[in-house]
Amino acid sequence: MSSFRQPIIRFDHASFGFPGVIALKDLTLTIGAGEFIGVIGPNGSGKTTLCKAVLGLMAPMEGHLHIFDCACDELRCHHRAKIGYLPQKGVVDRNFPVTVLETVTMGRYGAMGLFRRPGKADRKIAMEALTHVGMERHKDTALGQLSGGQQQRVFIARALAQQPQVLLLDEPTTGLDITTQHNVIELVEHLHQELGLTVVLVTHDINMIRTRVDRLVLLKTRLYAAGPPAEVLKAEILREVYGKDLVITEKDLLIVEDYHHHHH
Amino acid sequence: MLDLLTYDFMQRSLLAAAMVGGLCSLIGVFVVLRGLAFVGAGTAHAAFAGVALAYLMGWPPLLLAIVFGLITVWITGWVEEKGTMKLDVSIGILYTTTMALAILFIGLMKTYNPEVYGYLFGNVLSVTPEELRIVGALTVGVIGCIFLFSKELYFIAFDQDMAEASGVPARRMFFLLLTLVALTVVVSLKTVGAILVFAMVLIPASTAYQLTHSLSTLTWYSLIIGIACSVSGVLLSALWDVPSGPAIVLLSTVVFFISIMFSPKRSPRPLAVTNL
Numbered sequence A: 001m002s003s004f005r006q007p008i009i010r011f012d013h014a015s016f017g018f019p020g021v022i023a024l025k026d027l028t029l030t031i032g033a034g035e036f037i038g039v040i041g042p043n044g045s046g047k048t049t050l051c052k053a054v055l056g057l058m059a060p061m062e063g064h065l066h067i068f069d070c071a072c073d074e075l076r077c078h079h080r081a082k083i084g085y086l087p088q089k090g091v092v093d094r095n096f097p098v099t100v101l102e103t104v105t106m107g108r109y110g111a112m113g114l115f116r117r118p119g120k121a122d123r124k125i126a127m128e129a130l131t132h133v134g135m136e137r138h139k140d141t142a143l144g145q146l147s148g149g150q151q152q153r154v155f156i157a158r159a160l161a162q163q164p165q166v167l168l169l170d171e172p173t174t175g176l177d178i179t180t181q182h183n184v185i186e187l188v189e190h191l192h193q194e195l196g197l198t199v200v201l202v203t204h205d206i207n208m209i210r211t212r213v214d215r216l217v218l219l220k221t222r223l224y225a226a227g228p229p230a231e232v233l234k235a236e237i238l239r240e241v242y243g244k245d246l247v248i249t250e251k252d253l254l255i256v257e258d259y260h261h262h263h264h
Numbered sequence B: 001m002l003d004l005l006t007y008d009f010m011q012r013s014l015l016a017a018a019m020v021g022g023l024c025s026l027i028g029v030f031v032v033l034r035g036l037a038f039v040g041a042g043t044a045h046a047a048f049a050g051v052a053l054a055y056l057m058g059w060p061p062l063l064l065a066i067v068f069g070l071i072t073v074w075i076t077g078w079v080e081e082k083g084t085m086k087l088d089v090s091i092g093i094l095y096t097t098t099m100a101l102a103i104l105f106i107g108l109m110k111t112y113n114p115e116v117y118g119y120l121f122g123n124v125l126s127v128t129p130e131e132l133r134i135v136g137a138l139t140v141g142v143i144g145c146i147f148l149f150s151k152e153l154y155f156i157a158f159d160q161d162m163a164e165a166s167g168v169p170a171r172r173m174f175f176l177l178l179t180l181v182a183l184t185v186v187v188s189l190k191t192v193g194a195i196l197v198f199a200m201v202l203i204p205a206s207t208a209y210q211l212t213h214s215l216s217t218l219t220w221y222s223l224i225i226g227i228a229c230s231v232s233g234v235l236l237s238a239l240w241d242v243p244s245g246p247a248i249v250l251l252s253t254v255v256f257f258i259s260i261m262f263s264p265k266r267s268p269r270p271l272a273v274t275n276l
Helices: A047-054 A100-112 A120-132 A148-161 A178-195 A235-245 A257-261 B008-034 B037-057 B061-082 B087-108 B114-121 B129-148 B150-165 B170-211 B215-240 B244-261
Strands: A007-018 A021-032 A036-040 A062-067 A083-086 A166-170 A198-202 A215-219 A223-227 A246-248 A254-256
Touching (some): A007 A047, A021 A062, A021 A198, A036 A047, A047 A166, A083 A148, A100 A120, A120 A148, A120 A178, A148 A166, A223 A235, B008 B129, B037 B061, B037 B114, B037 B170, B061 B170, B129 B150, B150 B170
Parallel strands (some): A036 A198, A036 A215
Antiparallel strands (some): A215 A223
16 A cells, blocks of 8 residues: 555665664665554664654664655755654643643744744644644643643644644653543544644554554564554564563453553 | 932933843743753853953953853853753853852952952942943844744743754754853843842743743743833832842842742642543
């Protein structure tokens, strides 16, 4: 299916890391427009490195990375603005004086460029983004007064306010209760379908995404497997990657025990 | 009291206090939100070392204050970016080093120089017309920069990594912010002095922080509180014949404690209706 899609992110034998430390080695992977990709792998497997690379914040040490047909190290701010990013959930200072609408409007800043001030059109786009995540009623609420799940929705709205082509989410369900986790993933799936966004979702929670993604990318400092979930989620592959952390139950449910130990 | 306002020196002082109060409280918003309080304090002392060297060598004090201030903030920013050392440690080292330099330069002077101490403790009532013009020009320049780049500065104050990721030139903006902090400190040196200048930066913004949940409201509150406290402080100092710097800072502190008492953030509000 992916062969019909226009490629927008192309890794070509790309390696990433710092001098002496390779975090992700010899990655060859093409992500097409409108795909929903789930990126999985144990701790330290290079998932966050992949995020940084897709954001154009980390140029390959070897090989090539093209984003929107632009070599990664030539990526300008306006290219970067086409990638809506939800970082790993940090602790939000409850007292930080910022309203929900102000937070979402910040998503416009990169795309607007310097010297321009947010105007009516920007606020309208921000409000539309809030409506997409169902938070429009809270536009004047202080960000710090929202629950963790609501804050996550607001940050997704901030990414949407960029009017991105790609939505990149780094562990979007971490630290949320189980119902909220489902709601957030459902929201991402809904945005993927309704807005036709390319979604790259990095997660530890294989169960949560296995039925929703087009392709899974399994990393362990290199590309271990990539393809439709049924092809990647095979007991022998997973056992090789996760070792004894993996439990396969009778119902074929996959549980990775180190779920709670992931780094921030 | 109204008689006082007819004096030229008093009009100059009030104008200088209003400009410095407005400038400090405006840059203070970003300093408080980005957590750069200690950087500002260190910069003030570095700038004072520049002033001391200038008087020792017979060079222009404002210029050397700017050079020392800028070098200090840029080193600090560079160290933070490299991540090799915690920000408070690097600025602590620079802070004490520049203060040691200041003491050394003063010690090397053959005669007692009251003007140097004027920069340490500040005296807005002695601001000359020429100094007022310089303060005015720098104030317009710094406020103009803040106005031009306010959206980027807000974003990096809130979340610098996210700003970078979403296409804002966050690194350059961080260095711009540091540069503006240094210039603000230097502009304010003669008025409130190296020791107290940072109270002018921190207190109005911290006071406003207690009172609102909105970034734009915070900025306006800080500006109003900064100007009001500075002008009132100068009037009180003239009226009661007390030094102007402490009058401004102590008045601001009183307002700060009042704001804490009436802060809507004081008691945690119930969370907004949860729909998740």
